[in-house]
Structure formats: structure tokens, C-alpha cells
Amino acid sequence: MSDVIPANLLREQQAHKQSQQLGPGEENHYRIWQNLASPYSYKVMTYMNYKGIPYKRMEANVKVSMEEIPRLVGQTIVPVMLSPQDEVLQDSTPIIEWLEQRFPEKRVTPEDARLAFLMWLLEEFADEYMPRIHMHTRWGNEQNQRAVSHRIGRDLAYAIPDASVSDLADFMLSRQAGFNKHLGLTDRVRENMDQQVLDLLSILDEHFLHYQFLLGDKPSMADFALYGSLKVHLYSDPNSKETMEVHGPRTCNWIETITELGDTRGCVGQTTFGDWINLNAGVPESLHKLLSFTAKTYIPFAQACAQASKNKSKTFDAEVYGLTETFSVHQYRVWSFEQLQNRYVQLQGDEKQLIDEALTAAGVLPLMMTDGIVHSDLFDGFTPPVIKDGATDARIRYLLNKGKKAGML
Ligand SMILES: N[C@@H](CCC(=O)N[C@@H](CS)C(=O)NCC(=O)O)C(=O)O
Structure with missing residues (x-):
């Protein structure tokens, strides 16, 4: 084995370094630490493609994930974004809301x-419940375990x-x-x-x-969120890809459309x-079915989670899709x-009436709303998505103060 770094690896290192700097003509670019296996990264990037917001994609390899990202936000997580003014931004939903104020078109x-x-x-369903589905499809069979672990390994080794x-x-x-x-993913x-x-x-x-x-x-924010999960996990992982193609052809087309947003090659980007949708004509049947799906999955899961947190429990039982799990x-x-x-509580008058009927x-x-609203103090005193002093939230701040590592890697 020679100590000389092969030429293409040298080029890769150079490209990685360059992706992190704003060169001439790139002064208005955002920079996003992301990786291939991260739905939340693709949620933000496809949103930016749609809006035409310029950015540079930076590969969060294992070195960046263990050193640079924890230095910026106190934990190992992607995506993490840098604004052209070097502000550090984390958390996909607040990032998109923040960008919406700056890019109103x-x-x-x-x-x-x-x-x-x-x-x-x-x-919320896409961000908070879909991980249970996509972690099941990704890691619940040997084909994906082998293929995806190597895909992530390839990314981390970049x-x-x-x-x-x-x-x-x-x-x-x-x-x-x-x-x-x-995530309550037991064999049963x-x-x-x-x-x-x-x-x-x-x-x-x-x-x-x-x-x-x-x-x-x-497309709405919900499209980008659901896209992240379905595209990066189910549609890209070999085992579930087959399920997607066989059982969801129109969903696959929707994925391809979102993937191509902003792409000028071959004039493909719509x-x-x-x-x-005009709700004055009522909630369309297919949307009603989607809401019913969230009512059997995300809602009981999130509701029980909030109640358990109020009772200071670390775990909770919830009946999700007819099965109770921990x-x-x-x-x-x-x-x-x-x-x-809180968004629901803000609805008034006629607006509330239609939504109440549809949600019921x-x-x-x-x-x-059965057990009221449980306040979480996780972000009290914090300003998401803008990270100040290297900590995303109160839990991370606490761990950092105790000298503990918050990242999972
Ligand atoms: N709420 C965050 C969630 C981000 C998140 O969970 N990212 C995952 C990858 S998609 C992660 O970095 N997990 C830590 C790890 O894998 O070590 C967001 O929307 O940006």
C-alpha cells in the first residue's frame, strides 16, 4: 500500500473543500450540509429548487458529522444550513418558514x-410519523439492510x-x-x-x-415533507422501491415531478x-382519506407522546393502526x-367550522385536542431556525453544559 492519495480522491477532497466556500458569483448562495439518506435534507433542497433559491450542496461525510456539525449546532444532525451571511440554520420546517419570508414568490x-x-x-404527519414507516421499510429486511448501510457508508466516506x-x-x-x-417497531x-x-x-x-x-x-410544504420520506427512503431503497413501483405508480410520478423541479436539463423541470384546492366545494374524498390515515397513525402517536411527557414518562403506549405498541x-x-x-386553536368562525367538520x-x-395542549419548553429562549451559541435547543444546551455528547453518531 502506498501513502500517495490516488488522483481522483484528491480531486474529491478538493471538490468537497470548494463546495464549502462561496466563490465569485456565489455570494448570494446558501450552503447546506446534507447527505443522500436524509429525507429532511431533500425536503429543503427540493423546496429551494422549486423556489429558485441558490444553494451549494455540501456532503456531510463522517468527519463533518462528528466535528463540524456538532460544533455548529451541538449535535450530529442534517440538514444544517449556512446563510450567505454565515448564519447557522437548523430544522427543516423552521428553515422553510424563514426562507418563505425572504423569498415570497x-x-x-x-x-x-x-x-x-x-x-x-x-x-407534521410526514415529518413525525413517516419516520416510523420509512425506518420499517429501510431496516426491516436484509436486502435494504445491506444495500442502504453501504449507501450511507459511501456517503460518510466521501x-x-x-x-x-x-x-x-x-x-x-x-x-x-x-x-x-x-419507534415501536417490534416483530409483531x-x-x-x-x-x-x-x-x-x-x-x-x-x-x-x-x-x-x-x-x-x-406544491405545498406538505409535498416537500412527504416527498423527503417517500423519495429518500421508500423510492430509493431497493426492497421498497419494488413496492412503490407496483402499488404506487402515480405516487412515483409525483416523486419524479418534485425531483425535477428547477432542473433545466432537457427542459424537464415544471x-x-x-x-x-378550493375548499368551498368541500374536502375532496381522497384528501379526506389521507386525513383519516393521519388520524389512525400520527394523531394517536403524537397525542400519547405529549401526555407521557406531561407525566414525565420516558415511554408511552399508543394504539396505532389498530395495534398497541410501546x-x-x-x-x-x-x-x-x-x-x-396552536395552529388549530387560532382558527376562527367559519374557517373553524369547516375544519372541525372535516377533522371530525x-x-x-x-x-x-382531547387532553388539551402540553407545553414543551424545548425551544423556550431559542430562535429556530437560527442557531445561536452552538446549541439547537434546551436539551442540547443541557447536555453540552454537562459535557456530554448529544450526537448519535
Ligand atoms: N427536525 C429535524 C430532523 C432532522 C433529522 O432527524 N435528521 C436525521 C437524518 S434525516 C439525522 O441527522 N439524524 C441524526 C443521525 O443520524 O445521527 C429537521 O426537520 O431538520
């Missing part, structure tokens, strides 16, 4: 407060001369088993989880017969869009459910 939130609420509900893809793959695989119990629920995938695809495919996107004929309390989930409930018909209400 082609808004991704409907003006109709009723439709906007449905969007937030679907967005531009690092002495990194071994297969060692990193083994490491990824070994830590995965630990996540199952947090695997069949039920497969059914959830098929049912979700059936609902989406019916919806995409009538509409191009979730809330009509232009540039003209239709309107949002899950871990996740403070971020408590906080984001509170945000959703779908089974989201009364459960969503």
Missing part, C-alpha cells in the same frame, strides 16, 4: 387558513482517504437496531407496517388521479402550476405537536 403555504391548517397537519465504506456500513447497521424500540407489528405502506400508497395514488400535488395543482417519548415531537394544536369526519378530532 411562489408561496408554498395556501392563503386559505383552512387549507393551510390541513397542510400543517400533513406536514473525500476521506482512509475511510472504509464497509466498516462504516457495519457501524450504521449495528446502531440501527437501537432505533426500533423508540411488521405485517401491520407493511399494510400501512400499501394503504398509504393506495390513498395517494387515488389522490394523484385528481390532483398533481397534495393540496391541489401546486415551471407552470395550477391552483390550490414508543419512546421524543421532546421534539411534543413541541411540534403543540405547534400544530376523518377522526382527527376529537382525539387531537
